[in-house]
Amino acid sequence: MSESFSFAATPHIHFGVGKRHELEKVIASFGRRVLLVTGAASFEASGYGQLLLDNLQAQFELRRVRVSGEPSPQLVDQAVAGYAGWLPDCVVAIGGGSVIDAAKAIAGLLPSGASVMEYLEGVGRGSIYNGPSTPFIALPTTAGTGGETSKNAVLSVVGKNGFKKSFRHDLLVARVIILDPELSLGCPPDVTAACGMDALTQLLESYLSSDASPITDALALSGLAHVRESLIRR
Numbered sequence: 001m002s003e004s005f006s007f008a009a010t011p012h013i014h015f016g017v018g019k020r021h022e023l024e025k026v027i028a029s030f031g032r033r034v035l036l037v038t039g040a041a042s043f044e045a046s047g048y049g050q051l052l053l054d055n056l057q058a059q060f061e062l063r064r065v066r067v068s069g070e071p072s073p074q075l076v077d078q079a080v081a082g083y084a085g086w087l088p089d090c091v092v093a094i095g096g097g098s099v100i101d102a103a104k105a106i107a108g109l110l111p112s113g114a115s116v117m118e119y120l121e122g123v124g125r126g127s128i129y130n131g132p133s134t135p136f137i138a139l140p141t142t143a144g145t146g147g148e149t150s151k152n153a154v155l156s157v158v159g160k161n162g163f164k165k166s167f168r169h170d171l172l173v174a175r176v177i178i179l180d181p182e183l184s185l186g187c188p189p190d191v192t193a194a195c196g197m198d199a200l201t202q203l204l205e206s207y208l209s210s211d212a213s214p215i216t217d218a219l220a221l222s223g224l225a226h227v228r229e230s231l232i233r234r
Contacts, residue, residue: 104174
């Protein structure tokens with residue numbers, strides 16, 4: 001364990017069954033223009049998607065980005081360019097880790113219109129990102145990646161020269177997170193299991209890290225207990 005450490009402030013988190021119904025109030029605190037980022041098919045297939053969409057369309061000026069699979073730099077750049085003349089007051093992600101990472105990157109680049117390739121670690125142009133970023137609200141529908149609380153957006157390119165790299169900055173952290181357990185009820189069993197293993201892996205990694213601190217240890221141990229109680233079938 002590290003003898004000295006720093007711990008970034010966490011976003012404002014709303015947790016509990018039915019908390020998704022507070023989304024409209026949270027959005028209204030930022031403005032009326034909303035860019036909604038969802039899965040390409042999973043959002044409509046869920047039991048909550050259409051109702052959420054209807055409520056948002058009735059109250060706000062809404063535009064939408066659909067994400068299929070792991071987000072690419074091209075998807076992010078296309079979204080940023082597509083809404084350059086219509087800057088939203090906030091970006092809202094409703095989905096799993098891929099949706100949240102895409103929304104995070106889009107929110108970070110909308111004000112400047114820059115390409116994400118300027119800032120991607122290891123493969124980008126090495127530019128220094130200093131914001132500004134559009135306010136970002138996350139409603140995760142899976143429990144595994146923890147991307148809603150992190151400051152990095154993971155983007156991928158497949159193929160011969162493919163990569164999986166991060167766009168990372170404190171300004172990319174969500175302003176508000178709404179954690180409603182009911183949003184995960186529509187996940188297929190294999191997705192739930194895979195996300196659970198993702199959570200287990202990241203908790204172990206955090207606890208065993210040479211940069212661990214008393215705060216991260218407490219969070220990791222608590223999370224591991226929940227994994228034991230919730231994921232493992234006896």
